[in-house]
Amino acid sequence: MAKVSILNKIYNSGPLILLYYLCISEVDTNLEKVFDIFTLNFQIILIYFWVLKRPELMANGHIFLAGLINDVVMGYPLGISSLSYLIIIFFGTYVRNKSVNTTIASDWFTFLMAMIFSNLLFFSLLNNFSDLTFTFTKIGYNMFFTLFMFPIFWLLFNIYQMTFIGMRDA
């Protein structure tokens, strides 16, 4: 029984561990080496899905901390990724509060809204308060591929949820 409980805890911590690992390790989801324009913000997909489906597994404080770590590793001004992730949390929580039942299509649409606001804040702050330069084409590709990949990860996370955690939808 105790073994099952430990396993459950590990499965429940899976999304958070993945988020921390993606932020702190060299592992990245930007496959520019394979396909020149393919860049993807996997962290926001991960946060949005789990905040929408099982917010108790993704504590706000942990997401905030993961954002700070991401800033240090990436060389961005401290706090900027945290802000971007918190906007995603805000949208996720709002949609969760407002909706009774969600589908992949509704989640996909609300994710687009969340991503637009989150990236708008991220790049406005970066543009106005740092010396970093970026091209709008890159941002466009990044947003497109993040949006494009959302349903695929939605399905994968759903399978993970059903297999290891158990369903308890909004």
Add this chain to the structure above:
Amino acid sequence: MSVSRDDFSIAFRSALLQRGGAQKFSVLSLIFLALIIFFLDVYGVKFTKPVRGIINDVVYRVTFLASTPTRFFPQISKDLSKYFNVKEENERLKIEIEKYKSLELNVEFLSDENKNLQNILETEYFNKNLTNIVLAKVLVDKNSPFLKSIIINKGTRIGILKGMPVTKDNYLVGRVVETNYLSSRVLLLNDLNSRIPVTLDQGAQAILSGSGSNNPILEYLPEDYEILEDINVFASGKDGIFTPGTPIGKTNEDGEVELFVDPNQLSFVTVNFNTKVQENF
């Protein structure tokens, strides 16, 4: 109508202020905290620089440890393929050695002649201090779509300053843009923020600008200058930071510069202490 507005405001307020259960902090309080941290970091209040330095050093070390498995497995497959190709490689290297033996005599003659001519002209031999370099290990090489940089394991403790040039096998790879006590961040030549003065084989001057992709581009070339393929590009040293003549890459058919060192494959680099860099960035 009013019910729907109430619903909206309740859901909105709840999303911002909701706490309890696993959520120990509300989104609103964390947004305020993130904004405070952001502005403290951006405006560089006196105490934030050393604090950020310490945080950077700790996080970079943890990142290095966390990334060990991802480095270990590709290395094994690389080693295995090297082992199976050893005979073929041996034959290829033998041919190359023969080629370089014949070139060596020629290079020796030319370098002696160059030194003699510089003595006659009484100009400084710019490579005389080339030994004043320090070897550094690449701790983190995280690929970001917006910032092409690496973290090295040497910092202000051994005297690294912002702006110092970084090379690999004497080929230029970038310059130091952030220094901590035990680590530094190196901006690579292909980053969008990178701009360095260069000289081409035929003597033309230009600015090498990072494009965000693997190959930087040449800007501010002389009017009517046509970029041909296979033209070597060197640092001109006009900025007083990079050693003049440091090889960088060669032009390709698209007019871009193919770097001699693949920026995605760096494991050890050298930081050049020769140039008189002032940390005034």
